[in-house]
Amino acid sequence: MQPPLIIEPLYKQIQRLKEEVITENLGTKAASVNTLLVHTLEEKIVLWIQSLTPEQLKRPYTTIEVIRLASLTGKYRSLPALQEVAQILRKHGFEHKRSWKKGSRNQRYWLNKGNLNYA
Secondary structure (H helix, E strand, C coil): CCCCCCCCCHHHHHHHHHHHHHHHHHHHHHHHHHHCCCCCHHHHHHHHHHHCCHHHHHCCECHHHHHHHCCCCCCCCCCCCHHHHHHHHHHCCEEEEECCCCCCCCCEEEEECCCCCCC
16 A cells, blocks of 8 residues: 655645744743743842832841842852852942951941932
């Protein structure tokens, strides 16, 4: 028994299959975009800053505190690069300070300058 005759030329079959794949991919991409919401590092920090009360904005934060409180994760490791976090904090109104008191052991921290409003 012989296979049925194919009336449609091969190039048209290939074109039809490509169009089917494109339409299937568009449907799955739209569904996945609606289900997953991925924030960038900067967006997560801005959301954290916006959630702080005015009293909390006056308090100093270490970089590690910011990473933990804002639930930040790195791209390739569990924690993000400290330099990236520092750049974003500077961009959004925080100033890098250092405590020279004996009890704080020259600890570095971030203070909000208060010139940017997120309310």
